[in-house]
Amino acid sequence: MRGNDFKDITLSQADAPGTDDAPPDGFVPMSPSGFVAQCTGLYFHPQRVVMAARIRPEHLNPLGIAHGGFLATLADTAFGRALKYAAGSDMPPATINLSMDYLCPAPLGAWVEAQVQIHRLGRTLYHASLDLLDGERLVARGKATFIGNAVTPR
Numbered sequence: 728m729r730g731n732d733f734k735d736i737t738l739s740q741a742d743a744p745g746t747d748d749a750p751p752d753g754f755v756p757m758s759p760s761g762f763v764a765q766c767t768g769l770y771f772h773p774q775r776v777v778m779a780a781r782i783r784p785e786h787l788n789p790l791g792i793a794h795g796g797f798l799a800t801l802a803d804t805a806f807g808r809a810l811k812y813a814a815g816s817d818m819p820p821a822t823i824n825l826s827m828d829y830l831c832p833a834p835l836g837a838w839v840e841a842q843v844q845i846h847r848l849g850r851t852l853y854h855a856s857l858d859l860l861d862g863e864r865l866v867a868r869g870k871a872t873f874i875g876n877a878v879t880p881r
Contacts, residue, residue: 748781751838763804766797776812778805779840782833792832793839793866799827802857802869805841810853810873813845820853820873828868837861851875 750756754770757763757778768781780786780801788794807819814820833839840860847854851874859867 748783750779750781754779757804763800766800769801769804771808776809777840777842778808779838782835782837782839784835787835790832792834793837795827795829798829798833798839798859798867799825799869801839801841802827802859802867803871805843805857806855806869806871806873809843809845810848810855810875814848814853814875816876818876820875822871823852823874824870824872826870829866830868831861831864831866833859833861833866837866839866848875 750770757769786797843857853873856870
């Protein structure tokens, strides 16, 4: 492999042709905290309890499509937000298991929404699945189990 085999994906958003970073109406930028503060382009729709991301150059893998780790972060964060809201908890739940199936690439500029379906809110365990959608295109499916309020700050 030669050093120039991969295109430079550290372009600024202004340098990325054909990308519009503006979110659809009702979406607001995620407030930065913890690990997610390192992930740019994440948005939340408070009324719909939906998370989404605009795929930016820094989200791409060497193939020029959204990195699976970024999509998994979007999914994990969307699960946590939806489950926290549904459980009426002050603390977010903690991920026990997360599995992802990647079905279709998300290119630069794609608007990917995480549509969460909650299957069960037990006393301590929560079960849910989600679809990551770029418009009508199914980008990925995820399934997760969380534990509610299990972690207490030390």
